Amino acid sequence: MNPEILNELATALERYFKAIPLQKEPNPPDLLPLIKNLGELQKKYHHDLESELRHFMQRQSYEKALLKIRELQS
Secondary structure (H helix, E strand, C coil), X not given: CCHHHHHHHHHHHHHHHHHCHXXXXXXXXXXXXXXXXXXXXXXXXXXXXXXXXXXXXXXXXXXXXXXXXXXXXX
C-alpha cells in the first residue's frame, strides 16, 4: 500500500478524533468538513485501499480504520 495514502488517511482520521472531545467546549470545531473530507478520501482512494481498510472506511468504522492503517504502516 502506498505510504503517502496511508499518511493522508491517518492525518485526516486523527484530526477527526481530536475534534470529537472538543464538541463539549465553547466554540467547538465543525465536524462536518472533517467527515466530508474522510468521505472524499475514501472515494478518491477506493481502488488503492487494502480490502479491510476499504471496508472500514466505507462503513465509517474510523477507529478500526486507524488501527488498520497503523498495522499496515508497521
